[in-house]
Amino acid sequence: MDRLDTSRRAFLRGRLTPPEPPPIRPPWAKAEPEFTTACTRCQACLPACPAGILRLANDGYPQVDFSLGECTFCRACIDACTHGAFLAPDEARPWNHVAAVGAGCLGLQGVYCRSCGDVCQPGAISFGFGSRALPIPSIDPAACTGCGACIAACPAAAISTVTATSAEDAAT
Ligand code: SF4
Ligand code: SF4
Numbered sequence: 776m777d778r779l780d781t782s783r784r785a786f787l788r789g790r791l792t793p794p795e796p797p798p799i800r801p802p803w804a805k806a807e808p809e810f811t812t813a814c815t816r817c818q819a820c821l822p823a824c825p826a827g828i829l830r831l832a833n834d835g836y837p838q839v840d841f842s843l844g845e846c847t848f849c850r851a852c853i854d855a856c857t858h859g860a861f862l863a864p865d866e867a868r869p870w871n872h873v874a875a876v877g878a879g880c881l882g883l884q885g886v887y888c889r890s891c892g893d894v895c896q897p898g899a900i901s902f903g904f905g906s907r908a909l910p911i912p913s914i915d916p917a918a919c920t921g922c923g924a925c926i927a928a929c930p931a932a933a934i935s936t937v938t939a940t941s942a943e944d945a946a947t
């Protein structure tokens with residue numbers, strides 16, 4: 776049996792997991808491949824992060840893990856890097872993602888929850904009310920900083936990141 780048949784059979788049996796999304800690099804990281812060219816994988820930024828949200832991605836380079844907490848944009852990771860892997864923070868956006876609410880939101884399952892809105896400091900999350908009069912969150916991509924506070928706070932793991940441009944397109 777050839778490789779294609781083996782993969783297809785494994786997929787049909789549920790043995791293949793979907794490909795992982797690309798890692799979210801620390802804020803103000805240069806665009807790839809410039810980032811991975813400059814970064815030596817020295818790991819200096821990992822312990823420098825007071826929020827403890829940096830860890831190694833599968834490729835050995837640092838990534839942000841929003842399940843561990845939020846980015847406060849303190850810039851300690853930039854200060855720890857001596858290899859030029861970051862942009863000048865006063866001249867660039869920290870990254871090109873915003874948060875987006877998925878179908879797993881508890882409000883869509885008939886359960887009351889406003890946890891994401893409670894932690895969103897920029898006030899980017901507003902709530903409408905569905906047919907069951909339960910709050911349903913909506914994220915304004917223009918106000919979202921991509922800090923990830925709502926991702927760690929969501930008890931249903933229903934929030935993920937999307938590119939800012941795709942979120943803005945969806946909002947228009
Ligand atoms: S800016 Fe601060 S909180 Fe955000 S990843 Fe860097 S060190 Fe961590
Ligand atoms: S925290 Fe999660 S489950 Fe709760 S309202 Fe927000 S998206 Fe929905």
Ligand code: SF4
Nearest residue numbers: 895919920922923925
């Ligand atoms: S990522 Fe941060 S700014 Fe954006 S909606 Fe979530 S908590 Fe608010």
